[in-house]
Amino acid sequence: MSSILVTLRVWIAAIIIIARTKILNEVRNPKIFAFLNVFLLIILINCFSASSIISFYIWFEASLIPTIVLIITWGYQPERMQASIYLILYTVTASLPILIIFCIIYKSSNHILITMPLEITLPLELGSNFLCWLFILGGFLVKLPIFSVHLWLPKAHVEAPIAGSIVLAAILLKLGGYGLVRIISIIPFIVKLRSSILIRLALVGASATRLICMRQPDLKSLIAYSSVGHMGLMLAGLLTNNIWGIFGTLIIIIAHGLSSSSLFIMANMRYEITHTRSIFLTKGLITVAPIITLWWFLFTASNMAAPPSINLIREIFLISSVISYSIYALFPVAIIRFFTAAYSLLIYSSIQHGQLRSFSNPLQVIKTKDILLLLAHLYPILLIILKPEIIMRWS
Numbered sequence: 001m002s003s004i005l006v007t008l009r010v011w012i013a014a015i016i017i018i019a020r021t022k023i024l025n026e027v028r029n030p031k032i033f034a035f036l037n038v039f040l041l042i043i044l045i046n047c048f049s050a051s052s053i054i055s056f057y058i059w060f061e062a063s064l065i066p067t068i069v070l071i072i073t074w075g076y077q078p079e080r081m082q083a084s085i086y087l088i089l090y091t092v093t094a095s096l097p098i099l100i101i102f103c104i105i106y107k108s109s110n111h112i113l114i115t116m117p118l119e120i121t122l123p124l125e126l127g128s129n130f131l132c133w134l135f136i137l138g139g140f141l142v143k144l145p146i147f148s149v150h151l152w153l154p155k156a157h158v159e160a161p162i163a164g165s166i167v168l169a170a171i172l173l174k175l176g177g178y179g180l181v182r183i184i185s186i187i188p189f190i191v192k193l194r195s196s197i198l199i200r201l202a203l204v205g206a207s208a209t210r211l212i213c214m215r216q217p218d219l220k221s222l223i224a225y226s227s228v229g230h231m232g233l234m235l236a237g238l239l240t241n242n243i244w245g246i247f248g249t250l251i252i253i254i255a256h257g258l259s260s261s262s263l264f265i266m267a268n269m270r271y272e273i274t275h276t277r278s279i280f281l282t283k284g285l286i287t288v289a290p291i292i293t294l295w296w297f298l299f300t301a302s303n304m305a306a307p308p309s310i311n312l313i314r315e316i317f318l319i320s321s322v323i324s325y326s327i328y329a330l331f332p333v334a335i336i337r338f339f340t341a342a343y344s345l346l347i348y349s350s351i352q353h354g355q356l357r358s359f360s361n362p363l364q365v366i367k368t369k370d371i372l373l374l375l376a377h378l379y380p381i382l383l384i385i386l387k388p389e390i391i392m393r394w395s
Contacts, residue, residue: 001250004391005048005178008257012170013041015376016163018369019265033074037163040066044171048178053102056182060143060175061095064088067156067164067172074161083155090152094142097135136183137198143176144231147205157224157264158277165220165264170257173227177253180238181246188241195239199325202239203332206232210339214346219270219277222347223263226303226340230256233336237318240325247392248317254391255310255381259302262377266296269370274357279347283354292366293352295374302381304344310384 016037020030040063047059068084075083142149153173157165209229216222234252237245267277269292274282286293305311315337322329384390 001178001181002048004250004254005174006045008174008254009041009044009048009171011376011380012166012257012261013037015261015373016166018373018376019162019166029073033070033163036066036069037167040070040167044175047175053105053186056179057095057099057102060179061092063172063175064091067167070164070167071156071160074164075159076161077159079155080159083152083159086152087156090142090145090149091139094149095139098139101132101136136187137180140176140179140183141198141235143179144173144235145176145228146202146232146235147209147228148201150205150209150225150228153228154221154224158218158220162265162268165268166261169223169227169260169264173231174253174257177231177234177238177249180235181249184238184241195241199236199239199322199329202232202236203322203329203336206230206236207332207335207339210336210343213343214339217278217280219267219279219282219347219351220264221277222279222343223260223267226263226343227256227260229336229340230260233318233322233333236329237321240321242321242324244317244324245321248314248321250391251310251314251317251388254384255314258377258381259299259309259311262299262374262381263303265370265373265377266292266299269366270351279350281357282351284352284356286352287356289366295366296348296352298378299374300344300348304341308385309381310388311381313385313388 017034020033020037043059043062043066047056047063050056050059064087068087071080071084071087142152145153153168157168160168206229209225209232213222213225213229216225230252234249234256238249239245270282270285271277273285273289276282285296302309302311305315319333319337322333
């Protein structure tokens with residue numbers, strides 16, 4: 001599983017190098033920008049390759065530093081400082097209790113190696129403790145994030161430059177899912193401690209974020225909220241603790257990283273034409289750039305899990321695992337699926353049709369680098385479905 005995520009991170013790093021050509025030409029300190037991206041690449045490769053819990057935690061937290069610098073230095077709006085503060089407060093506050101639990105695990109088990117999961121134990125007084133369960137999962141749930149601890153994500157996405165949005169969507173959110181899979185594999189009994197509460201919260205939160213997406217005027221914020229909904233369904237499937245849920249989690253880590261990142265790239269291309277992120281003001285794209293309309297159709301269809309994208313397998317596995325856990329989950333799952341398709345079609349129809357605004361710049365059409373960026377996302381989304389065992393072999 002680590003090798004899959006390391007491959008994804010290197011792939012996304014290449015995409016960022018292509019995407020940053022505009023920053024190299026227009027923005028101050030391009031060498032520092034390139035250095036931060038390489039530094040973040042090294043940190044995340046070490047995080048995914050860590051063999052001990054403590055080293056994983058150190059790299060897990062270290063990924064915050066270059067991300068915050070990217071948002072503060074190359075962000076678009078004055079609110080980028082507030083977005084960075086939200087990011088620090090949410091993630092660090094939720095992650096510190098994990099360090100305490102990891103130290104307790106080390107004292108109890110005399111080792112902290114992820115490669116020896118069967119020998120990792122908790123003291124008896126903590127093994128059935130609700131707070132212990134909450135502390136371990138809390139930091140990863142904020143990093144996902146799930147509904148109720150998600151407020152930092154839309155702010156960070158809206159204020160981040162295009163490279164920051166790609167890294168946040170494709171990699172940093174996946175640290176939470178990766179951490180959950182690792183923790184559940186080394187401490188399997190933790191899933192049985194009130195996991196039904198968290199499954200309910202995840203499904204209700206995913207349903208709520210879908211409704212928020214329907215009323216969201218900001219394009220980048222809408223895509224960020226859609227990520228929260230996808231992660232809620234992923235968490236519900238993972239906590240059912242069956243093999244289909246684990247399969248679905250591994251697939252969504254890759255599939256969502258590619259599809260969400262591609263939507264942020266499309267949103268940035270749209271911003272360069274209209275100079276606004278408002279859905280109500282970005283209309284009539286089909287009249288000036290039909291090829292961009294085709295790309296919007298492909299990636300919004302992928303976001304709603306239409307075949308033949310890898311997202312289809314993800315939805316089948318996750319929905320099957322959740323419904324097998326409880327038949328009553330059928331109602332929130334139906335809401336999630338319906339409104340996922342609804343807001344994806346809303347994005348597509350709102351942006352493509354209508355009258356082009358007078359302040360738009362129709363000469364700012366698609367470039368060769370944009371085609372390369374989009375193809376780098378589309379090929380894996382369509383081709384991995386031919387051999388999905390590449391992802392699922394680990395479990």
